[in-house]
Amino acid sequence: MxxxxxxxxxxxxxxxxxxxxxxxxxxxETSLGHRDAFQLLVATILAAQSTDKLVNKVTPGLFRKYKTIHDFADADPEELEQDIRTTGFFRNKTKNIMGAARALVKDFNGEVPGNMEDLISLPGVGRKTANVVLGDCFKKPxxxxxxxxxxxxxxxxxxxxxxxxxxxxxxxxxxxxxxxxxxxxxxxxxxxxxxxxxxxxxxxxxxxxxxxxxxxxx
Ligand code: SF4
The missing domain is CATH 1.10.1670.10 (Helix-hairpin-Helix base-excision DNA repair enzymes (C-terminal))
Structure with a gap:
């Protein structure tokens, strides 16, 4: 290098x-399929150690099954693990997705915040994931x-x-x-x-x- x-x-x-x-x-924009900021947050968590292509195969069915932040917050973890299994590291990703959904419901009124500080306070959300969401959904530089x-x-x-x-x-x-x-x-x-x-x-x-x-x- x-x-x-x-x-x-x-x-x-x-x-x-x-x-x-x-x-x-x-x-x-990102090649990860999504219809709103929360879906992009989930897709970006799934994309860690995986590929956008693989994630895009999983998310259409996933978002049909889990339609809202509450659906993810209240999911059966073992079932969600199986639903995202093919993206790899599915146990950790399930923990992060459910943790993020629960924190959004509890602390952010069920809305994805449009600032870095709040986003990186969510489980499994680092600066890269936050920047993907801020750039594509909130049009921040x-x-x-x-x-x-x-x-x-x-x-x-x-x-x-x-x-x-x-x-x-x-x-x-x-x-x-x-x-x-x-x-x-x-x-x-x-x-x-x-x-x-x-x-x-x-x-x-x-x-x-x-x-x-x-x-x-x-
Ligand atoms: S950007 Fe990449 S492909 Fe282009 S010249 Fe530099 S190293 Fe080569």
Whole structure:
């Protein structure tokens, strides 16, 4: 993994964003299916150590069966475990989903709060999950540090940090507010198609000339 801040990348962040927007015009929001903030919260908890594809196979049936926050809060844990089993780590995820639903009913009037502090007070909800919900459902400017953002922000040379919270704060200083959420989604698309973990396709990458790793390795 390439390390070190790469000043051409920082200086040209606006150009990088424009190039990514052109390359991935359809990557406008999370690929996790949802109809409201609570469903997205559940889907994002399920997506931990799993894939969006796998989660999207489970959630349509899950949300037909458990229609409200109360349905999740009052669920039979063993039944819910079986309902989400294929996403992996299903015991822990059941605990987190039911814990979050119960806390929302008890402390937040059954509504998903639209701020970081309250969201991360919920069981199983870290900054990444909170940022997904805040960005897509509350239209707040967020940097979502998932595995793609972690890897690619290092490759490009936008951060020296490996801790996701520190990466988030580094990128929030570099990426303009109005572009933060969209940048997060474009980076996921980039990580899935061109800047692939084991073999980034630098030669066809639209941001090659601004990328530290690309300049050193392509
Ligand atoms: S140049 Fe290579 S390492 Fe840099 S972002 Fe593009 S694909 Fe990834």
């Amino acid at each position: 390439s390390t070190g801040i790469f000043s051409p990348a920082v200086k040209n962040i606006d150009k990088i964003i424009i190039l990514l927007e052109k390359q991935y015009p359809d990557a406008l 967020v940097i979502i540090v998932d595995t793609h953002m972690k890897r690619i922000s290092h490759h490009i040379g936008l951060t020296l940090n490996t801790n996701p919270d520190k990466i988030e704060f580094d990128l929030k200083k570099i990426v303009p507010d109005a572009k933060q959420t969209v940048f997060s989604h474009k980076i996921v698309a980039h990580g899935r198609t061109i800047c692939i973990a084991r073999r980034p396709k630098c030669i066809i990458c639209p941001i090659l000339k601004y990328c530290k790793y690309g300049q050193e390795n392509a």
